[in-house]
Amino acid sequence: MNLLLAEDDALLSDALSAQLREAGFQVEHAPNGAVAEYLLLKQPYDLAVLDLGLPMVDGLTVLRRVRAAKPGLPVLVLTALDSLDDRVAGLNAGADDYLTKPFDFPELEARLRALLRRSKPVSSASEMGPLSFDRDTRRATLRSEPLELSPREWMLLDLLLTQREKVVTKEQINQVWATDRAGGASEGGAGGNNAIEVYIHRLRRKLEGSGLVIRTVRGLGYLLEAEAVVA
Structure with missing residues (x-):
């Protein structure tokens, strides 16, 4: 402990x-x-x-x-x-x-x-639909195919999965990125709202067609959820 x-x-x-x-x-x-x-x-x-x-x-x-x-x-x-x-x-x-x-x-x-x-410890592995995410091995797969993620994309997706039932704010994203300054530096330096929007856009493209979407909650942040199926 x-x-x-x-x-x-x-x-x-x-x-x-x-x-x-x-x-x-x-x-x-x-x-x-x-x-x-x-x-x-x-x-x-x-x-x-x-x-x-x-x-x-x-x-x-x-x-x-x-x-x-x-x-x-x-x-x-x-x-x-x-x-x-x-x-x-x-x-x-x-x-x-x-x-x-x-x-x-x-x-x-x-x-x-x-x-x-x-307290309930977060499992090292998470699954959501066709997405599998293992924190210990730092491997992610989508429909059993490897999902290539940069360090910032990895941290962002990890946060969205951990908070999947809650809105993730831009402040939370910047705080998480701040814990990995080396990784952030290798991807172009500082964070900020513009950088967050860029990486959200990248993640959205990588999740296209998976049934998972990152929804923007105006004025609050972002929410990872299953795409609604229209009958």
Whole structure:
């Protein structure tokens, strides 16, 4: 169980890290928001414990950015901010649970284990109609034929499949692309809305005739769905 602890209080972070390791967690510590955001976007954690009062980048900003890129990551907010407005803001930003300081470690551990039980890991393989997509081998097939995808096309299709019942926003796409700067650089540099539209167009062409379409939801983003069959 890999856990990121984002906490700027050195004494508290040292004590918590030791207790969490004794409880069976593998803990990595981020002392500020910038490091927390970088690690959460780059590394595969099972869950995160995030203080809101982080220096450099505040915890709510980190939470919003990470939630956009990794919607399935369980996040517990741990903070001294205990007003109703603070709790509502944290939950609205994407927190799965909210624990105020001071707290007892057994309660923190119980809440973390409850989050792990509720979380459903994404399978390494996905299928949708004639499309098969395996994240472990980085292979995709369409009607059993290999589907050639560039790194950005791969990440975009992965996000659309993972969120197949939800609209994927341009912010989410840019956040995912930002985790693979090397791949993005090899395809022409920065992202942005114009780049997203180009890659959406490319994916649409590659999916033509498959019965799968990428629908534009005006003002929101994109949705991968099965094409409606007209009787």
